[in-house]
Amino acid sequence: MKWAAVLVVFLVLLAGEPAFPQAFDEIAIRPGEGIGPFRLGMTVDQVGAVLGRRPDGEATDGNMKFYRWNLEGGAHTGISSVPVLTIGVGADGTAEALSTTSTAFATAGGSGVGLSLNGEAIG
DSSP states (O other): OHHHHHHHHHHHHHHTOOSSOHHHHTTBEETTTEETTEETTOOHHHHHHHHTSOOSEEEEETTEEEEEEEOOSTTOOBSSSSOEEEEEEOTTSSEEEEEEOBTTOBOTTSOBTTBOTTSOBOO
16 A cells, blocks of 8 residues: 555656646645645745745854744644744755644645654644
């Protein structure tokens, strides 16, 4: 089953077509690509445009600058605090890293924030 999923993802990436229906796109975690509507390579302004506001916080660590948005309301819940989306921006001004603490996002296989490796809820 796992090999079939890997093969499907590989073939879809090879073909350049979306891997999931549009409805799933808003909550999908795609390793190496993005989280929901947020993609690696986006700028802070592009992420802000999707969310309709500027970041709620920022920090610098080495050569990366990190921007954080609180994700409140709707399906967003956190495992221990307010759920957030964080992007790490490199020298070229685009997102090189994306992370979230929101339980609203998941992979096609159902993996997401708050699940252990055996699929049981944490917390």
